[in-house]
Amino acid sequence: AQSVTQLDSQVPVFEEAPVELRCNYSSSVSVYLFWYVQYPNQGLQLLLKYLSGSTLVKGINGFEAEFNKSQTSFHLRKPSVHISDTAEYFCAVTLVDSWGKLQFGAGTQVVVTP
């Protein structure tokens, strides 16, 4: 079975500073990888996904992530954050033929301050 580890439960960051959220996964077979964002009191929204091809994936709101198969990692980055990026971020993985059953990490709370 696959699993996902988000290495930081909370990341404080100043406005306009860069941020990196770390995600590692374990799986013996091919996977698809996702980052979702959850704003306060809302559902989850897809930021970006890696299915195949280029290992650098660009998503919405200026976020990008890099798939590293040898490190089994899928870290999320943004070069300059805004106050509006304050939210919880979830990394998720699914096996290629699993009908989309997602395994989520525990989440990383990003708090952006002026």
Add this chain to the structure above:
Amino acid sequence: NAGVTQTPKFQVLKTGQSMTLQCAQDMNHNSMYWYRQDPGMGLRLIYYSASEGTTDKGEVPNGYNVSRLNKREFSLRLESAAPSQTSVYFCASSTGGNVHEQYFGPGTRLTVT
């Protein structure tokens, strides 16, 4: 186009009571999912329906039942609520097959006392 809708938004139950959480999607999606979200644990899959007429257990199915009423609707039932089922419940849907992007509803916050 409302996407994925869930009712109710909030619910308080006493231990032993039953209730059904409703979910509907208007995107003509084949697959639907129920998750629960607990602090520090991310989201965990309760049940899913790969297509109309089929349902399967996820990671934490105990204490729940589901019904895929038609292509649009997927309900989650708690027959005898327990305090351990206090959580936020999310419904999601996707096209299915090799398309894995899931669209989430706004959630139902359930408290069992």
